[in-house]
Amino acid sequence: MMIDNQDFDKEKPDFERLLPIINQQKATTLNLVDDHFLPKIVIFSRHKYYRHLVVELANVAFTQSGKPKNPIKILDPLDFVWKAEKQDEIKFYTGISRFKNNYSEGRNDTEVAALKAIAKNPYQVKFYQHDEKAGSTLNASTLVEITVVVLKLNLEINVDERGDSFAISGWLHLANKVYNLEDLILKYQYFVQVKNHFYLISNPHFIHVIDFFKKQQNNVVIDRVDYEDFQQNILSHLEEKIKINYSYLKPATQKQFIEQGFDLENEQIIYLTESEDFVLLTPVMRYGGLEIPVISKKQIQAKDKRGKLFTLERDEDKELQFITNIAKMHPYFEEQIPEFSEQLHTDCFYMHRKHFLAPEWFLTAFEAWRSKGIAILGFNNLKNNKLSAYQAKININVISGVDWFETAIKVKFNKQTVSLKHLHKSIRNKSKFVQLDDGTTGILPAEWLAKFEAYFAAAEIVEETLHTPNVNYATVEELYETELLDVESKQRIELYKTKLAGFNNIATIAVPEGLKATLRDYQKEGLIWLNFLDEFNFGGCLADDMGLGKTIQVLAFILSQREKHAHQTNLVVVPASLVFNWQKEIEKFAPSLKLLTIYGADRAKVAKDFNQYEVVLTSYGTLLSDIKFLKDYRFNYIFLDESQNIKNTDSQRYKAVRLLQSRNKIVLTGTPIENNTFDLYGQLSFACPGLLGSKEQFKQIYSVPIDQFKDAKRATELQRKINPFVLRRTKEQVAKELPDKTEITIYCEMGTQQREIYESCRTEIRDYLMGNPENELTKSSMHVLQGITKLRQICNSPAILSKEKNYGNASAKMDVLLEQIENKSTNHNILVFSQFVSMLDLVKEQLEQRNIAFAYLTGTTKNREEVVNSFQQNAAVKVFLISLKAGGVGLNLTKADYVFLIDPWWNPAVENQAIDRAYRIGQQNNVMAVRLICQDTIEEKIMLMQETKKDLASDLIKTDEFIFKSLTKNDLLELI
Missing domain, CATH: 3.40.50.10810 (Tandem AAA-ATPase domain)
Incomplete structure (x- = not known):
């Protein structure tokens, strides 16, 4: 490809236009490098106009002798926060930022916290103060290196009796030296300066105390008449954090010690109160009749019977152990211990109400404290708190009753015993809370809830015990530990296990x-x-x-x-x-x-x-x-x-x-x-x-x-x-014990409607028989036979006669038959025979409504072989409806093991042929034949006739008419 130089010259970029940008970028890069490599220092100074404390972060170079040299570059500490990785480092930069542009008046807790974070000095940078005497302008020559230390306050006040007045002075113990408060230098409202050491006093109120004594040349004189008020209103409050030595008080004599009850065991008490959303825990040691807040420097003072004051040494070892026992129950408490020596009005531990009232915490803590002899007071005085302050003590005992195992369950919360009724109610509602008689609410241990549920599920509540039936002996053994059972219960369970197991x-x-x-x-x-x-x-x-x-x-x-x-x-x-x-x-x-x-x-x-x-x-x-x-x-x-x-x-x-x-x-x-x-x-x-x-x-x-x-x-x-x-x-x-065929009879009780229809028809036929001589009955045999057939049909179902009249659908046999089919068809195959096709049609309708698969065979069936195969070969077809005449001979239905005969036949041999459709060569199951008979009807009489007139009923070729002709008038009357 050819390139035209002329065109190239025209398109030549103006590189000179980029030089200022490049130079600026280089300068920025150099500055960043300088900032990175130049040492950082922290400078404490006073604001030029407002005179409050200013803390700044700066870059500075050092001379070979290790002194800072100009220029001093002030940095924005917030630019370095995002580079910090640890919490102390972040707090260090944000603490400096707090004082970079500080315009607040007076001292406050937030500024104290910021100064503490600076004093930790995670980067180990050097600290300097601006010495205004050396010059009002901040430069290398006006910087003086200092150290900054957080002071653990150890301030003491002495009270001496001098005639009609009391002289009060203060002293600070610092670095194994004692300093008169008058000689102390206060710096920037937060520090005590000793040479080049700046000691941070965490509690601003202590600065006021030191300042007060400085102004009084460390000698405050109070007249005797004013001293009592001064002591109660001023000294007693300072005493919470500052040790006050009353030199005029003498140590207790042995007599005074015993008279005032100080020889008794010192009681440890935690008082619970609340402040907004926090619960306060104030530990108090009771010496005799006096309660001394443990987190205080208060001296024990008491009067004997003669009104003479004396003092008593506090048990510092026991108090320290008391504090330790509280603190180790939660990390929050351990973090609060350093505050006790720094905050004037802090004499308690504190925890957010939500965390404090968490049952898994306070119940465990309270139990641990009580085991150390510590009393907890004020728990139920907390707002909207009805919880019991005690863990549940549970005792289970199982003894052997008459026909049951008797379980006694004792659940106690201190002196409150839970009734079995209340316990059951809680378990039934799946609640861990249970109502106590004193109005408080006990908390059931989580690990017991499932146990209690099982106990109640297996038993009956009888007054204040549970009765678990003997039949549930295996459950008793499973639910209750062996040690909870008495000897007789163990023996009974072993007996049942041995006897019933096999x-x-x-x-x-x-x-x-x-x-x-x-x-x-x-x-x-x-x-x-x-x-x-x-x-x-x-x-x-x-x-x-x-x-x-x-x-x-x-x-x-x-x-x-x-x-x-x-x-x-x-x-x-x-x-x-x-x-x-x-x-x-x-x-x-x-x-x-x-x-x-x-x-x-x-x-x-x-x-x-x-x-x-x-x-x-x-x-x-x-x-x-x-x-x-x-x-x-x-x-x-x-x-x-x-x-x-x-x-x-x-x-x-x-x-x-x-x-x-x-x-x-x-x-x-x-x-x-x-x-x-x-x-x-x-x-x-x-x-x-x-x-x-x-x-x-x-x-x-x-x-x-x-x-x-x-x-x-x-x-x-x-x-x-x-x-x-x-x-x-x-x-x-x-099967080996059964006959190949088992025959049973189910008697069906007619309902009122069916019985009324039957009795009406029976009366009509009986009246006809009674009103005609025997020779006339022979001539009208068909009329009588039709009447007897009608009675038999009503026994099956009056619905068979629906063409004659609407008699309804009430049928005792239908109810029994359908119940048997529904129960048996799942696991068995069933043949259903009836002499009346109309009855089979009614059964067919009911099976269709119930979605029960069936085969159906009557004398009008053309595809006879196909129908038989559908039953024999189709596993889904469990029921075969067959008319007695159509299925009486020539069928091999070995799939079936149940045969239901809806109506009895005059000749039992015909019924046996029907039963034999199932009981044939190749049948591997025992056959159960079931006859359905309506009691107190002609069907019972037919069954009786089969037994008493076997010669009449044994001939297969005899027809209905022939059988009827063989019966006398008396036979017929007895039959119906």
Whole structure:
């Protein structure tokens, strides 16, 4: 690229224009270098016009002999602050700045603090004063080197008695020398000058004292008549910081010493007062009857019985230890100690109220001081302060009660004892503050709050003690240290641990003679387990699968109670649908038991005759209605069948059963957990009160972690906790003892509406039968058969007859069936048979509403194989609805292990064929067949007929019409 020189010349820069800037920059750089390398000095002088103290920072060079030489360059100290790294260095520069342009009048604390910071001299620079005698202009020749020292005040005043007056003089102890105050030179209102040494007097008031005595030639004479006022108004105040020697006072004689009580132990007291936002702590030593502020120079003066004054030496060693004990409780206090010798009116420690009233501080400090014999007074006189000044003293003692562990909790704040009621209230509100009887508020130790919460959660408050049920023995061992337990409590816990841990050494029990049945082995184990719990008065939960005979185990247990307890009235509470079942089971298996059934409109509503019966049977609904008198009777045992009915702790059922009284309680359920872990709480809190703690605690510790977060550790912990008190055997676990098929009957109690419809229809048919001779009935057999079929349909659900008339949807069977399906469908596969397709359609609607997957097969189903496969092969399909005729033969449904027969058939062989759809070759599970029967209806009569007329019911080819024709008029009347 070619460059045109001419163009280049035109663009040539004017370098000369930059020279002034460069020279100025060099000069600045040189100045900075000079400032950096020239030594700094500090100069003290008087203002030229106002005569107050001026302190300046300067650069100066020195001669070879070490004297400063001109020029002296005054610096702005604030220019160096940003270079300072340490706090002392920053204060040094800002302190000088304070006096560079100082126009304040008189002495003040801020200026004293600034001078202290300068005197520390962190850079070890030289100090000079401007000697005005050498010249009024500041230059090297007028500078005199000095040292500046902060003076630890050691001023003394002597008071001598001289006839009718008193002579007062002052002396300063300085550097091992004593100076007459008259001879002292005061400099710049802050310093005492001795030669070239400047001693800073921190407290401006002491300058006044020295100045006063200087002006009086260090000899102040006070007439005797004025002396007492002078002593009280002047000397006594100076005495706080200045030692005053009263030469006319003689030391106490031994007699005076004892007479005035000075031979007693000197008391140490801290008085608490406040000043605005600060709490003041004034340490006082009590000598006899006199209180002397420790942070003072005051001399002890007293009068004997004759009015003669004498003096007494203070215990300086003990006072020094007193101050040390206070100071070491907080760094603030240690920092304040130097002020005591410098500030005239400082006789106390101080701390901001917010920090002082922090419980973690003052409780610890007060306790430490009291341990040293120091009393603290005035704490509750502080504004708006009701806190107790004492740490809690806690004593726990656990003894063995009747059926519980009794815990005595003693919480004391000095002489104030906390009531258990107030303590529980604080813990319940999660507060560390507890109300005391004297109106103050105690502060509970943080480390005890969780302990107290656990104590209360596991127990019941009984007056001033906690009763933790024996069933919670493991919790007692966990919560309380061994040394808190008495001998009997320890022994009881060891017994429970040994016996219950693995059910070791459980005594066997013979099956009671009154039981008309043979118990299977696992049922005998259940009987033994119930008696084992009874030995310790523990309740429990028998949670065997449906069909494993929970009822017969309980009946055997009730019979075994005859030999143990004189009072043997037991309450059995069941769903309404099972009242008749229990009646039948007692009649069949334990006919010797004296049974009273409290159920229905005509039931007894008083408990006066209960002692005559061994079993009082009632329903949950009746219990709610009759709880007023049932709760006043104390039963031997209470058994709750289908106890999942009380799983909701907010329900009326749960609240009602908790009002009942008994020696012990057992709950029965095939589904202890239906929806979530919390289902356990309602049932076990009834059977084993206290085992699972409070509802909130159970949710927090177990229910939420297990159900929401799948916490395996919590699940294992809960299982271990409830294991001794819950006995559950599934069909799979006891399969070897079960028959391949187990058949049970559930009796369903019609509601009022359904019963009225049934009775109306039954009366109509009965009247027709009664009004016609037998030969006429044969001719109109279809009419009679239709009537009997209608009765059977009403037993299922009156809604089946909706085409005829709107009878509503009330159906006892539907309620029972849906409850069973909801409970069983989670872990089991279910077949549901009915002769009436219309009934299956009603069930179908209900399952759809509940989002329960199902298959559906009737005689009109075309894709029969596809429907069967959907049940057999689809794990999500748990329920199969089948009409009896469509599914009676030709199906292999081995997936199912539960079969529900909604309605009975004349011929039991037809029912057995339906059951056999599940019980086929290839079935690996035991099959449970459940018949639903409405009590006091034609269905019961059909069941009875199946037993008594087996020859009539055994022929598979006989039709409804044939069976009907085989029945006489009397048979028909008995049937309906």
